Amino acid sequence: MSLPGPADLAAIRLTLALAATTTVFLLLLGTPVAWWLARSRSRATGVIGALVALPLVLPPTVIGFYLLLLLGPDGPLGHATSALGLGYLPFTFAGLVTGSVVYSFPFAVQPLQNAFAALGSKPLEAAATLRAGPVDRFLHVVLPLTRRGFVSAAVLGFTHTVGEFGVVLMLGGNIPDKTRVISVQIFDHVEAMEYAEAHWLAGTMVLLSFLVLFLLYRRKPDA
């Protein structure tokens, strides 16, 4: 087995940066959506819930394809980003983050939504009668009591982003150092019949993913 080359290391670095950035956005955007889905009695929760879950069932290429159209020069979001001076997002790191957030959204929202639903409104009511305002309640009651939900959301969002391929390929292409992530790099190795290099990267991913999931599921419920 050969050691990883500079292209492999660059792909690993890029993947970790992408997954970390994506996780931050997943938690920032997923928390209010999950909160609303868990607590609103609005009928719109059905529609939004289905939309959020859509990436679970769609082929990643479908998501990547539509994002490419939406974010491209002829897409409405493309017009918007261009007007804001951000340029066009496809084939950039920002584009990959956007695609990854959409693709991994249900993996972050669902653990949070379950945690918020299980929490119920009673601890919040108790906190309100003890002089805690809305932000105070979220920080000092909701966060500590749903910590496990946040950890699950972050871990699943991170690992799922590391493992994506279709969306990245459609939206990011295969630009070294910019959009070439581990999964694409493995694909390239296999295409070039470089099985030893492919093994090295693929095997590492299997091991790391297993370790992370093992740590996540090993924890006792309510510990």
Next chain:
Amino acid sequence: MPDSDSGLELRLSLSHPGFTLDVDLDLPGHGVSALFGPSGSGKTTLLRAIAGLEKNASGTIRINGEQWLDGRWSLPTHKRALGYVFQDANLFDHLSVRGNLEFGFRRAGTARQTHFERTVDLLDIGPMLTRRPATLSGGERQRVAIARALVTEPRLLLLDEPLAALDHARKREILPYLERLHTELDIPMLYVSHAPDEVAQLADHLVLLHQGTVLAHGPLRETLARLDLSEAFGDEHTVVLDTRIGLHDDDDHLSRLDFTGGSILVARRPEATGSGLRCRIDARDVSLTLHASEDSSILNILPAVVGAIADTRNPANVLVRLDAGGTPLLARITRRSLRRLGLAPGMAVWAQIKSVALLG
């Protein structure tokens, strides 16, 4: 109508699907007011609305001069200086007992450390401060919940059936603490309950709720003895006497309790002569005779005058209101006895009291 700056002015309405609460109440700004009624009568909803936990309440809430609700404008719950004790304690599991107490204490700003310590003593929380709520018994959790509400020095304490989730032994464990709050703290309390014995023990003022409206309210003694409300109490008619220990008889191990219009004898009490003692006399424990019986084993036989007579849920029985020298009593007797004795309002009778429950 009480002075608007020293009382609880509660005029509010709200509706849920299938339920409407419509309440217009002026309650005293001190002592314990019990909200009593069957389940579904709106007791808890009223309490939650006073706390600002019911979103669509509208009307007026003024607590000792402070406006909490005005039309649709509502002061947010966290800005209302209240303490709320939930039916199931509702402690924060991620905090220790001390953390739970300090949660509100820190945020209340004006609360004093001496008051914190006094409350911890009052409810005997000291030994549990470092424990987690999950390791406490039901009774202990409820004591912590009461202390947590009290350390914020609220202007109003709201208690939502704090004993309902507890078994009989645990209730006995908590009641003395509630009794202590009553006598040692000067905070108005609203106490939701469907248990007549709790109400008789703790309340000064009684509010009867039925299907979201106020059926009646007034001072506890008078309201309990009202025959027109007998339906609301089911079969648990009772009166409450506020007595003072007049004499201890150490030969027979008895104590004499004096009240307006008479006295009763009970088993020797540990309290000193002169101490106040509340007791409860259930209507089913009072029987009537036309002559003072000289050969009865019953100790407490009081002269009384028959007042009104009312039907009870059970057609075999009637409820007789008596006036024992100014103190109202209720006797539940059979319809046959009523006819046999020829009882009618204004008649002088003797009330034989079989048992007296002492409420401490």
